[in-house]
Amino acid sequence: MTRDQWGALQNDICKTIGQNNYKVWIEPLNYEGAESGVAIFQAPTNFFGTYVSQNYGDMLLSQIASVNPSVRRIHFKTDVDAREAVKAPRAPQMAAEVPEPVQQQSSASDLLPGAPLDKRFTFDTFVVGKPNELAHAAARRVAEGGPVTFNPLFLYGGVGLGKTHLMHAIAWELRTRQPNLNVLYLSAEQFMYRFVQALRDRRMMDFKSIFRSVDVLMVDDVQFIAGKDSTQEEFFHTFNALVDQNKQIIISADRAPDEIKDLENRIRSRLQSGLVVDLHPTDYELRLGILQSKVEAQRAIYPNLEIDPRVLEFLAHRISTNVRVLEGALTRLFAFASLVGREINIDLTQECLADVLRASERKVSIEEIQRRVAEHYNIRLSEMVGPKRVRTFARPRQVAMYLCKQLTSRSLPEIGRKFGGRDHTTVMHGVRRIEELKIQDGQIAEDLEILRRTLEE
Numbered sequence: 001m002t003r004d005q006w007g008a009l010q011n012d013i014c015k016t017i018g019q020n021n022y023k024v025w026i027e028p029l030n031y032e033g034a035e036s037g038v039a040i041f042q043a044p045t046n047f048f049g050t051y052v053s054q055n056y057g058d059m060l061l062s063q064i065a066s067v068n069p070s071v072r073r074i075h076f077k078t079d080v081d082a083r084e085a086v087k088a089p090r091a092p093q094m095a096a097e098v099p100e101p102v103q104q105q106s107s108a109s110d111l112l113p114g115a116p117l118d119k120r121f122t123f124d125t126f127v128v129g130k131p132n133e134l135a136h137a138a139a140r141r142v143a144e145g146g147p148v149t150f151n152p153l154f155l156y157g158g159v160g161l162g163k164t165h166l167m168h169a170i171a172w173e174l175r176t177r178q179p180n181l182n183v184l185y186l187s188a189e190q191f192m193y194r195f196v197q198a199l200r201d202r203r204m205m206d207f208k209s210i211f212r213s214v215d216v217l218m219v220d221d222v223q224f225i226a227g228k229d230s231t232q233e234e235f236f237h238t239f240n241a242l243v244d245q246n247k248q249i250i251i252s253a254d255r256a257p258d259e260i261k262d263l264e265n266r267i268r269s270r271l272q273s274g275l276v277v278d279l280h281p282t283d284y285e286l287r288l289g290i291l292q293s294k295v296e297a298q299r300a301i302y303p304n305l306e307i308d309p310r311v312l313e314f315l316a317h318r319i320s321t322n323v324r325v326l327e328g329a330l331t332r333l334f335a336f337a338s339l340v341g342r343e344i345n346i347d348l349t350q351e352c353l354a355d356v357l358r359a360s361e362r363k364v365s366i367e368e369i370q371r372r373v374a375e376h377y378n379i380r381l382s383e384m385v386g387p388k389r390v391r392t393f394a395r396p397r398q399v400a401m402y403l404c405k406q407l408t409s410r411s412l413p414e415i416g417r418k419f420g421g422r423d424h425t426t427v428m429h430g431v432r433r434i435e436e437l438k439i440q441d442g443q444i445a446e447d448l449e450i451l452r453r454t455l456e457e
């Protein structure tokens with residue numbers, strides 16, 4: 001990587017980590033050049049190099065590798081005496097995350113384990129519902145830091161269901177309750193990376209002593225080590241050493257231990273030997289609760305933006321893939337509304353999130369909805385789409401129109417056409433009528449709930 005390329009990259013890095021962090025931690029670095037796959041930076045102090053390596057090392061490496069793929073490592077050197085370390089700048093808002101340097105050699109920073117914790121991932125911001133209540137309760141128990149009762153705690157679940165959030169929450173809570181405890185959180189990928197580095201640098205003794213001296217070890221996404229034999233072996237020894245000392249271990253994965261392929265049996269059975277709990281896919285109520293809590297965070301950023309509460313119900317119905325997508329949708333919606341200066345309502349939502357809604361569209365069709373609703377109210381399909389306006393047919397018709405609007409991404413004119421060629425204003429009127437009745441009439445609310453559930457199966 002040339003100096004010019006580094007200059008250009010710095011803009012991207014600034015955008016990624018924010019101007020504050022960039023000014024404190026990246027700007028003072030002096031890029032010296034790259035040699036045999038190693039990008040060399042001069043850091044003001046050892047401590048500085050250690051901190052940057054630990055907190056921004058992976059990000060820096062991936063940014064640099066995107067410009068120059070031959071760079072596989074970053075080295076921070078310093079000319080300043082290690083004692084200067086105490087004068088290194090500290091970003092006040094990150095003080096809780098600043099790790100102590102383990103060794104004074106600048107290359108020791110490479111071995112320092114641990115990943116920074118996300119400030120937003122605490123128990124306070126974790127919304128509890130039926131699908132995650134057990135995992136949450138187990139995490140809370142571990143976070144109390146009492147005697148170790150189940151070891152390891154193994155949390156698993158699909159993408160974006162809150163595993164990392166819960167692990168960070170445990171770490172934050174433990175740090176608050178017992179600041180002297182040595183709590184180490186890292187991904188299985190980072191574990192492997194440190195291990196390979198230690199092997200290569202002939203520093204396995206350091207590696208072992210660092211990992212065996214922790215009080216609580218948290219390894220995220222453990223499925224990553226499947227098929228990686230020597231990493232598994234080392235992980236197994238680390239695991240045993242800590243369990244023997246009665247130290248708490250918390251593991252997460254995207255599936256249950258017995259479903260992780262290419263995992264040695266002795267590791268599998270170790271992972272199963274504590275408490276194994278799963279985070280189930282979210283249900284509608286949990287998604288709505290999460291959206292309501294995330295709206296508060298958005299309101300703090302955009303205090304003047306109004307949001308129609310029906311938008312949250314709409315999103316909770318329509319985006320059932322994972323919470324990350326749900327959150328991303330909300331962030332985009334607020335940013336978009338603030339840019340165009342409009343209130344957040346269903347129309348704006350459909351406009352702004354057309355691609356997300358299409359991607360998470362359920363395969364339910366207008367015809368399917370009409371058929372199910374007709375069955376539910378015991379009328380014929382021909383009566384559902386026919387011209388008669390008596391209440392016995394009109395109400396089911398409006399319910400079906402409402403569900404079509406909620407569960408498909410068809411436009412009002414398209415829905416109208418499928419209901420015997422009706423005008424889009426008729427559909428709009430029908431949808432509004434049901435929205436009102438849903439609040440006033442318990443029977444309609446119940447019908448809608450039953451129908452929605454059967455259609456979503």
Ligand SMILES: Nc1ncnc2c1ncn2[C@@H]1O[C@H](COP(=O)(O)OP(=O)(O)OP(=O)(O)O)[C@@H](O)[C@H]1O
Pocket residue numbers: 121125126127128132157158159160161162163164165166221254290323324327
């Ligand atoms: N119950 C919840 N309450 C509040 N936020 C949640 C909840 N579940 C997930 N989230 C949010 O969803 C996003 C994704 O969660 P997280 O990163 O913890 O998922 P994960 O299960 O670790 O996913 P992956 O398998 O991709 O690592 C985060 O921003 C998290 O805060």
